[in-house]
Amino acid sequence: MNGRERGFLLLSSHLGEPERKPLTTAQLRTLADRVRWAQLPKEDRELEIRDLTELGYPAQTAKRICQLLGEEDVLDYYLRKGEILGCTPITRVSDSYPFHMRKRLGLDSPGVLWTRGDLSLLEQPMVALVGSRELKEENWSFAAEVGRQAAQQGYVLVSGNARGADRTAQESCLAAGGRVICVVADELWKQPLREGVLCISENDFEETFSAQRAISRNRVIHAMGLKTFVAQSSLRTGGTWDGTVKNLRHGWSHVYGFADGSEAMEELAQLGACLIGTEALSSIYDLPIKEDNLFDR
Numbered sequence: 001m002n003g004r005e006r007g008f009l010l011l012s013s014h015l016g017e018p019e020r021k022p023l024t025t026a027q028l029r030t031l032a033d034r035v036r037w038a039q040l041p042k043e044d045r046e047l048e049i050r051d052l053t054e055l056g057y058p059a060q061t062a063k064r065i066c067q068l069l070g071e072e073d074v075l076d077y078y079l080r081k082g083e084i085l086g087c088t089p090i091t092r093v094s095d096s097y098p099f100h101m102r103k104r105l106g107l108d109s110p111g112v113l114w115t116r117g118d119l120s121l122l123e124q125p126m127v128a129l130v131g132s133r134e135l136k137e138e139n140w141s142f143a144a145e146v147g148r149q150a151a152q153q154g155y156v157l158v159s160g161n162a163r164g165a166d167r168t169a170q171e172s173c174l175a176a177g178g179r180v181i182c183v184v185a186d187e188l189w190k191q192p193l194r195e196g197v198l199c200i201s202e203n204d205f206e207e208t209f210s211a212q213r214a215i216s217r218n219r220v221i222h223a224m225g226l227k228t229f230v231a232q233s234s235l236r237t238g239g240t241w242d243g244t245v246k247n248l249r250h251g252w253s254h255v256y257g258f259a260d261g262s263e264a265m266e267e268l269a270q271l272g273a274c275l276i277g278t279e280a281l282s283s284i285y286d287l288p289i290k291e292d293n294l295f296d297r
Contacts, residue, residue, distance in 0.1 A: 008091035012111030015078040029107035085189040087205035101223040110202035117198035128158040128225030131165025132232040142258040143231035144172040151178025165231040185214040218243030223252040230257040235264040248272040
């Protein structure tokens with residue numbers, strides 16, 4: 001791990017200490033923006049408070065950033081602990097960081113992804129699946145078919161490992177001999193190691209579940225897939241709706257909702273999603289692309 005990667009870890013991770021206050025994604029973005037256009041210090045010395053004040057930071061904020069970067073011993077301990085538990089970090093400046101997510105989210109992409117499982121899955125073409133926890137029968141069938149077809153057509157399935165649509169699609173994909181990336185919102189190190197599965201988290205590998213984490217990971221799921229399938233959604237409420245609307249607004253990936261006749265799906269179609277039936281999944285590559293949406297008008 002090189003110096004830049006260690007710096008991203010120091011700035012964006014709790015490193016197992018809840019009282020540690022790393023930079024938020026927005027703060028990390030601001031720092032990256034300012035550093036990009038500034039003359040960086042020579043590599044043979046550490047970043048100093050005066051470097052940051054010259055970038056426009058107040059002295060107190062500059063001091064905090066330097067303190068975060070100086071906690072090398074905390075980082076080394078946490079990296080050793082992660083290695084014992086089978087958890088590996090990938091920073092935004094690492095070669096193995098998901099290319100499509102870095103390109104689509106830019107400086108809003110997570111500074112660090114902690115991983116557990118088969119890292120080779122990050123090099124494969126991916127499709128994503130999102131949906132409600134309580135599924136109607138036909139929506140359950142759609143989610144299961146997405147997983148099965150992803151496996152048969154050579155795609156890695158990306159989902160959130162939540163009850164309902166996520167796990168339905170994931171287990172269907174694995175049963176068909178496919179591979180799955182689970183973007184989890186709870187303790188990464190407790191996820192079982194399974195063949196063909198990679199679990200990732202944008203927070204520490206020990207951090208417990210929170211609603212904020214569950215919402216934040218939606219952008220990761222949507223941005224990793226070449227195409228994103230929506231098995232079921234509530235109308236204008238819930239994580240599935242929120243994440244899908246943000247995807248349509250920003251154009252992270254092409255969105256395909258199950259044509260179940262619901263008000264939610266009809267409104268997503270007006271916002272730019274393509275509505276399809278289960279039979280259309282027989283060729284994921286050939287699915288139609290809806291070029292415009294409400295946000296472009």
